[in-house]
Amino acid sequence: MTTTALDRIDIKILNELQQNASLTNVELASRVNLSPSPCLARVRTLEKLGVIDRRIAVLDPAVLGIGVTAFIQVKLERQAQPSLESFTRSIDRLSEVMECYLMTGDSDYLLRVMVSDIDALEDLIVNKLSRITGVSSIRSNLALKRISHKTVLPIDANRPVQVKSCSSASRRLDRPAKQRFDASSQAQIDGGMNLETSRIFDHGTARL
Template sequence: MGKGLDAIDRRILRALVANGRLSNAELAKEAGLSASPCWQRVRRMEEEGIISGYTALINHEALGVGETVMVEVQLEHHDAASLEAFTEAMAKIPEVLEIYLMAGDFDYFVKIAVSGTRGVEEFLREKLFRVPGLRHSKSNFSLRCVKKVAAYVPE
C-alpha cells in the first residue's frame, strides 16, 4: 500500500487523477484540508516520486491518429545491450505511446497511435522494421477503448 499514504493523501491523488488542473485551493477542498497542508502533502508526494508529473490527456481521434495498435515484439537477442537499444529506439518514435518489457511469449508490448491501416503499415515498414535485432512482431488492432484511466490509487 504505497509508501505510508493515508486516506487524505489518497483523496488528493484521486482528485488529481480526475482533474490535474485543480488549483491548490480546489484540491484542498476536495481533500478536506486547508490550502497550506494540502500543498505540503502534494509537494511531499512529488518529492517521494508518488506524483511523477502532470500532463494533458489528448484525444488522438481528434488529431487524426485515432487507431490504437498494440504490437507484440520478439527480439533476436536478449542481452542487456539489445534490450536497451530497442527501448531507446522505440522511445524516440513519436507514435509510440507506451513500451513494456514483458515476461512470456514476446519481449515487448508497444502501444502506438496511428491513422488507419496505412498508418500502421508506415509505422511497421518505416520505423519498427528498421530497428536492428527485431525477430518478429504481431499487431493487434483496438476496436474500441472500453476503459481508460490515468492511474490507479489503491485504497
C-alpha cells in the same frame, strides 16, 4: 532510500488530482477538508517523494484524427542485455508508441501504438520498427473499438500506502533526439483488419 507512509488525506489528494490535475490549491484543499497551507505542503511532499510524477493534459485522440490503435508483438534475435537496451532506446524515439512492455512468453515486447490510419501503421512497422537492429519478427493486431480506458490508479483511501522515495532525476530517462528512417519495404495487410510482418535478418539483409 527511505519508506514513507501515506495517510487517508494524502490518498484523497492523489485521487482528486488524478481526476483533475488542474484544480487550484484552494479547490483541492476544500475537497479534502484541509486549509490551503497544509494542503499545499502535502502536495509538495508527494511531488518530492516522486508519488506525483508530473501533471499532464489527457487529449482526445479521435478529435485529433488519431484513429488507429494497434498492439504489436516484437521478438528479438537475442535477449542479451545490449540488445534489450538498444531496442529500448530506439522505441523511446518513436512518438507513436504509447506503451512498451518487456514480456514473458513468445514475444519479447508488447507495444501499444496509436497512429492516424492504416498507412501510418504500415509506415511505422515497415520503415521504423522493422529497421531496429536485432528485431527478428513483428506481429500486429488492430483494436476495433476502445471499450475502457483509465488513467486513475486504484488507490484505496482506507488502506495506508507505503512509498519508497527517490529523486525525480533518477527516475527520468534521457530521451535521445528523434531518428530519421527511410522507406523501402512493403507490409502485408490482411482484410484491412489484421496486419502481420515477419522479418528474417541474414547477414544484415532483411527479407519479408
